[in-house]
Amino acid sequence: xxxxxxxxxxxxxxxxxxxxxxxxxxxxxxxxxxxxxxxxxxxxxxxxxxxxxxxxxxxxxxxxxxxxxxxxxxxxxxxxxxxxxxxxxxxxxxxxxxxxxxxxxxxxxxxxxxxxxxxxxxxxxxxxxxxxxxxxxxxxxxxxxxxxxxxxxxxxxxxxxxxxxxxxxxxxxxxx
Numbered sequence: 001x002x003x004x005x006x007x008x009x010x011x012x013x014x015x016x017x018x019x020x021x022x023x024x025x026x027x028x029x030x031x032x033x034x035x036x037x038x039x040x041x042x043x044x045x046x047x048x049x050x051x052x053x054x055x056x057x058x059x060x061x062x063x064x065x066x067x068x069x070x071x072x073x074x075x076x077x078x079x080x081x082x083x084x085x086x087x088x089x090x091x092x093x094x095x096x097x098x099x100x101x102x103x104x105x106x107x108x109x110x111x112x113x114x115x116x117x118x119x120x121x122x123x124x125x126x127x128x129x130x131x132x133x134x135x136x137x138x139x140x141x142x143x144x145x146x147x148x149x150x151x152x153x154x155x156x157x158x159x160x161x162x163x164x165x166x167x168x169x170x171x172x173x174x175x176x
Contacts, residue, residue, distance in 0.1 A: 058081060
């Protein structure tokens with residue numbers, strides 16, 4: 001069992017293709033690529049902490065095609081009625097506003113929106129968020145894990161990779 005994270009698929013949201021400059025010709029094309037990349041990355045027993053904007057609208061049927069156990073931290077486009085229906089039908093394991101996780105010696109705080117402060121920040125906790133659609137690079141302690149980021153490449157990210165992604169794509173420290 002592994003822990004992974006992702007955000008901002010926006011299933012059934014036609015306008016996000018243009019808004020986020022996604023290279024898809026249609027919603028069906030986007031959905032096909034997203035499902036394939038998810039299922040090529042996630043095993044049946046894996047846990048995925050999803051940090052918002054999974055479904056646009058009320059149709060949750062696409063969720064039955066995704067592997068793993070999904071923990072949803074709701075975003076601004078996730079309707080509570082749709083997420084509760086997904087929970088009742090067993091497509092997601094839980095629905096909440098944020099998740100905390102301690103993994104491999106590192107504290108993480110997962111929520112949809114980026115923030116200036118979060119629980120555990122002063123003790124080194126990393127904020128894992130979505131919402132920004134690759135508009136800002138990682139900071140020293142936070143990262144956008146949305147599917148539009150080059151480090152996600154339209155698939156969930158193993159959480160143990162987060163510190164190295166921040167180091168690679170985040171602010172560069174000057175050696176002067």
